[in-house]
Amino acid sequence: GQQVQQSPASLVLQEGENAELQCNFSSTATQLQWFYQSPGGSLVSLLSNPSGTKHTGRLTSTTVTKERRSSLHISSSQTTDSGTYLCAIDESGSFNKLTFGAGTRLAVCP
């Protein structure tokens, strides 16, 4: 089945530094979504980016479909960015069956 690998597993930054998170997947992803999981567990959609580059606020995602990889860049990190960032893909194109990576745990220190 589909596999999603994320790196690094964890990352510690000083406030203001940038973060680069990676997601690699084993087969074609028709849909790709980056999520943020708060320390309490709730999941929030950040960006949907099956291909190309997308921006929202301090987040930039670049997905190279034929290379089966996506990145999430967080600029000027803040302590409130701390949490786990998950990459999820769906082969069917419908977002009905997401396969999640293990996530990158980010800690931003003041």
Added chain:
Amino acid sequence: GALVYQYPRRTICKSGTSMRMECQAVGFQATSVAWYRQSPQKTFELIALSTVNSAIKYEQNFTQEKFPISHPNLSFSSMTVLNAYLEDRGLYLCGARADRADNQAPLFGEGTRLSVL
């Protein structure tokens, strides 16, 4: 605005007992509801997908006999964990989608965290 409400947020049950969790779509009608579980030290796994007017589809390793789901209308879904044991611990998330548009990610609730004693 649209949100997904899950209840209860946390629950503790004795080993071998059952517990029911609920998922409510507020501000939109959920044409599909997916239940996921995040076990300790693991990522999210899809348990089952429930789509209006279609049979509930369970993923490998999850069965209706263990995780019966009810999706009676476009706003509400419930799932029961029958005969819960330690391996059933984790965070159960409900993700609901508003329509059949393929480019819309599901909206997730805050989850029900299940502990088993």
